[in-house]
Amino acid sequence: MSRWAAPKIRSEDTWEEVRRAWEAGETAASVAERYDVGLANLWRRRASERWRRGPGMRGDCDPSPIPPEGWDKHGERKLEAFLAQRDAARELARDLIRMMDGGPMEEAPMWHMTFLYRWRADHLGPEVAAMDRARAAEHPWVEEFWDEDGRLKPLWALDEAMLRLHRKEWRAQMGLPEGEAVGVP
Secondary structure (H helix, E strand, O other), X not given: OOOOOXXXXXXXXXXXXXXHHHHOOOOHXXXXXXXXXXXXXXXXXXXXXXXXXXXXXXXXXXXXXXXXXXXXXXXXXXXXXXXXXXXXXHHHHHHHHHHHOOOOOOXXXXXXXXXXXXXXXXXXXXHHHHHHHHHHOOOOOHHHHEOOOOOEOOHHHHHHHXXXXXXXXHHHHHOOOOOOOOOOO
């Protein structure tokens, strides 16, 4: 409420209608809009007066609130996000399959590299594992992944090493600012 607007005072009759509409199953947002009452006030009264929905009203809970952009735009946005996520997962799956079939590891996605090395060592045999180690020899992280005898470390150790080696990149990707949540990861 702005400094100059007068507070809205609604009669008890209006609040009874609000209560009946909400208890009948309308969303709080639509009831608040229809009766021109504040949504926060509606929730306060609902809690203090212990309003309850009738039996069979979706478990006595509020129906899905109307999204601010409306159901059509909301649905379109959800569909776009789903399609983008699905396509990204498919692209990742194709890349992983290609690498799991013995393809070059140079294009391996960073956060999946440890899984790929471990999977290849377990399923493609010692020749591929030795080839992977030889190709990785030029990288400074090679001793983080393989032990002194040339054996690839367990996946949990590889994952820990990858997070430790690329902590800054992970934090940036997750949106963690410097100086915050300093123990993660």
